[in-house]
Amino acid sequence: MVTAAHVWEALKGVSDPEYPLSIVDLGLVYDVRVHDGVVQIDVTLTSIGCPAIDMITSDVHSAVSAVPGVTDVRIEVVWSPPWTKDRITERGWKVLGMYGVAH
Numbered sequence: 001m002v003t004a005a006h007v008w009e010a011l012k013g014v015s016d017p018e019y020p021l022s023i024v025d026l027g028l029v030y031d032v033r034v035h036d037g038v039v040q041i042d043v044t045l046t047s048i049g050c051p052a053i054d055m056i057t058s059d060v061h062s063a064v065s066a067v068p069g070v071t072d073v074r075i076e077v078v079w080s081p082p083w084t085k086d087r088i089t090e091r092g093w094k095v096l097g098m099y100g101v102a103h
Helices: 004-011 053-065 090-098
Strands: 029-035 038-043 072-077
Touching (some): 004 053, 038 053
Parallel strands (some): 038 072
Antiparallel strands (some): 029 038
């Protein structure tokens, strides 16, 4: 039986194409809900005009579809609340720091 924890783990493997981080560490995943194998994921992007929207949603769909027990993946891109750098995890800041990105 698939759980939200399984989905979150799969999402940690989805990288943002602009940063050397997972979308989880960037704080782009707002919510994960699972019901009878159907997964609903709310994600955001760092900006409304983000050119990577199709790539990220495709990668999310592929990663989550591979989780045993998942029968359907529904992804909603949301803009409220807006993404801010405060959503980046501690691990995310450590990785960004290695690339010279300051807090």
